[in-house]
Amino acid sequence: MAPRTLDFRDHRRELDDNRYVYAVVSRRSRGLSIGINLNPDKVCNFACPYCQVDRRTPGDGRAVDPARLEAELDHLLGLVASGRLWTVAPFSTAAPALRRVNDIAWAGDGEPTTSAAFADSIGIVDRLRRRHGLSSVSLHLLTNATLLHRPTVAAALDRFTEAGGVIWGKLDAGTQACFERVDGTTLPLSRVVSNLALAARRWRLVLQCMFVRWEGVDPTDDEVSAWADRIAEILDAGGRIEQVQVYSVARRPADPRVAPVPASRLEEIAAAARALGVDAVVYPGVA
Numbered sequence: 013m014a015p016r017t018l019d020f021r022d023h024r025r026e027l028d029d030n031r032y033v034y035a036v037v038s039r040r041s042r043g044l045s046i047g048i049n050l051n052p053d054k055v056c057n058f059a060c061p062y063c064q065v066d067r068r069t070p071g072d073g074r075a076v077d078p079a080r081l082e083a084e085l086d087h088l089l090g091l092v093a094s095g096r097l098w099t100v101a102p103f104s105t106a107a108p109a110l111r112r113v114n115d116i117a118w119a120g121d122g123e124p125t126t127s128a129a130f131a132d133s134i135g136i137v138d139r140l141r142r143r144h145g146l147s148s149v150s151l152h153l154l155t156n157a158t159l160l161h162r163p164t165v166a167a168a169l170d171r172f173t174e175a176g177g178v179i180w181g182k183l184d185a186g187t188q189a190c191f192e193r194v195d196g197t198t199l200p201l202s203r204v205v206s207n208l209a210l211a212a213r214r215w216r217l218v219l220q221c222m223f224v225r226w227e228g229v230d231p232t233d234d235e236v237s238a239w240a241d242r243i244a245e246i247l248d249a250g251g252r253i254e255q256v257q258v259y260s261v262a263r264r265p266a267d268p269r270v271a272p273v274p275a276s277r278l279e280e281i282a283a284a285a286r287a288l289g290v291d292a293v294v295y296p297g298v299a
């Protein structure tokens with residue numbers, strides 16, 4: 013029997029008590045992704061109907077403790093660097109090709125840049141990465157881009173970029189109406205687009221773009237065209253986009269209005285980005 017592919021958060025006892033650091037084998041990274049969750053309070057300024065965070069149970073409202081974050085990450089990176097991680101379940105069941113650390117990603121139960129500990133966390137991660145001989149492990153920030161214009165966040169991102177980090181900024185829509193529906197917010201889409209343009213000029217940027225079948229209807233040609241127009245806006249502002257990732261829901265979300273978009277439609281959407289000269293990849297969802 014082929015080894016099982018891990019696609020869940022590690023619940024092995026050693027990491028069970030962790031508040032901020034977790035480990036997953038993700039379909040996109042084809043290996044281990046170490047996650048930094050700066051939002052155990054589950055607070056987010058979006059309310060995406062496709063969100064996989066379970067908000068039926070309350071979050072942990074305590075302020076992030078940088079010392080605890082450092083201790084948790086130090087422990088996990090120690091397991092990784094020594095290879096011991098792959099000797100215990102469930103990691104011991106991972107296919108050999110997946111036994112590699114792909115990245116350390118700020119991706120938790122909310123928007124990482126809203127956390128007061130965001131700037132501190134960058135220094136902690138970079139320091140520990142080097143201490144454990146894992147300097148080549150990539151750093152990714154998954155963000156909805158709403159706060160990138162704030163001076164404190166921008167300064168932290170300068171530091172993040174010096175450490176080799178890449179911003180994975182969310183762009184799920186091309187019109188305000190679609191944005192409000194897909195991301196569950198009344199914040200202006202224009203702010204997100206101008207912040208992504210800022211990121212594309214000043215830092216390294218990948219766009220992560222979620223498309224969903226909404227009440228049985230896939231994204232229309234008009235919606236896709238408007239989304240491509242927003243990408244063109246970022247490019248026209250002098251920005252450089254390293255890649256556009258087009259994907260759909262991997263698991264059926266709690267919201268019954270949301271379902272995966274077929275891979276063939278996702279390919280058509282990616283083609284609209286490629287027509288602008290940008291590399292685009294598709295990660296189909298599974299029903």
Ligand code: SF4
Nearest residue numbers: 056058059060063122
């Ligand atoms: S931005 Fe991310 S964490 Fe926030 S609601 Fe959307 S999917 Fe969930």
